[in-house]
Amino acid sequence: MPAGGFSVSAPTGVEFEAKITPIVIISCIMAATGGLMFGYDVGISGGVTSMDDFLIKFFPTVYRKKHEDKESNYCKYDNQGLQLFTSSLYLAGLTATFFASYTTRNLGRRLTMLIAGVFFIVGVIFNGAAQNLAMLIVGRILLGCGVGFANQAVPLFLSEIAPTRIRGGLNILFQLNVTIGILFANLINYGTSKIHPWGWRLSLSLAGIPAVLLTLGALFVTDTPNSLIERGHLEEGKRVLKKIRGTENVDPEFNEIVEASRIAHEVKHPFRNLLLLRNRPQLVIAVLLQIFQQFTGINAIMFYAPVLFNTLGFKSDASLYSAVITGAVNVLSTLVSVYSVDKVGRRLLLLEAGVQMFFSQAIIAVILGIKVTDHSDNLSHGWAILVVVLVCTFVSSFAWSWGPLGWLIPSETFPLETRSAGQSVTVCVNLLFTFVIAQAFLSMLCHMKYGIFAFFSAWVIVMSIFVLFLLPETKNVPIEEMTERVWKQHWFWKRFVDDDEHILNGDAEKNGKISNGKHEA
């Protein structure tokens, strides 16, 4: 889960007094609806775009191609308009993140979530009522704006409201809800594909449920103390802190938020600060983790599972059914991560998953290479089941590694003053590469055929080597001690932190302007 803003843990790793109060539980439910909404949007388009009624109405050429024998199996769905329907959401989302980082800071987390909810509701109305392609794409763009705002604000809200000792678990809870959203979307598509000719409308309209939940939640829940204090409402911030922590004894945490807010205010240009040499390791890692997460090829499966299984010669119904199985595996395997991430650590999960993902994809490539030719969709029952099993093996390893950790690691490695800006960059790069994959996958499938799985498996090797040598373990390291205990100790990254300190110290000697290794304003 992306996190940012201010930490509520003391720099020494000492815990503040905090109970798990009803308001914290309500916040979790809210975060859940934000994640659900994102997951639902990820999952819904694949099923809808494989429904004949939908294709006849909006993409008649794709419909004709699909039912003509002439076209290569791998190219049936290769249509820029169809890809734009799926991917416009991500393009809109990554643009919206920059506005969202402004509103999150200046209007608060709660209002930003409200804005997201309103975007979602209007987007759902456009999509559900769509009469032509333009309405459909406009609706998707509005949903994308919702995703941009929600993915920036909900995780921030969650991480600020959570007591330190359950923050890690809540991180992955967000991803868990993304996977539940995807599963729901697949299940709903499975049901609505039988309703002619308007089943697709129901699929797109049911996104209204998480959208309304998020909006109502944002209306009723209080903003975080961090956001209130940052915006100058000190008394209200303290009152809220007492309420959410269930104790009168909040002064240590309150003082730390006030101090964090002071330091954050001194940083006039958070994005420029992010480019300082000493923030380079975290920045490089956050950006690469997002790129790698998407180059596992997960979304090729999440968006296009039904289309993909159709390509392999499954009948439409069986395709959606298989997509539901993949979705369920995704949810259950995320629980493995919730349970084990703080026990076995991030690196072990990523490295184990690297091996599993590589073999699953490589074997799929070989099977398809031998069995699926351009014009005969003749995967026999046995082979088809093996492909589904391999897709599940792939999805499960992603779900306990790159899925949640792609969000968790960037959220826990940035120092406080750049955590928010780092979060924006993380969300933006993630959505950018999600867009790239969404837009390119069907053309890649058409041109590279089974080679697409070899392509993604090659990337898995690259990212696993990266993890092996360059990704430090962050398990059990208090969030504010990362620089000292992780970056300054790492064989490669320490040179950036050290070099920057030398530069800083040099400057300080010249200007007499440094204290405790930090810039003074």
Ligand code: BGC
């Ligand atoms: C990724 C999404 C992906 C989902 C699949 C998330 O971590 O960011 O792009 O669709 O996992 O479960």
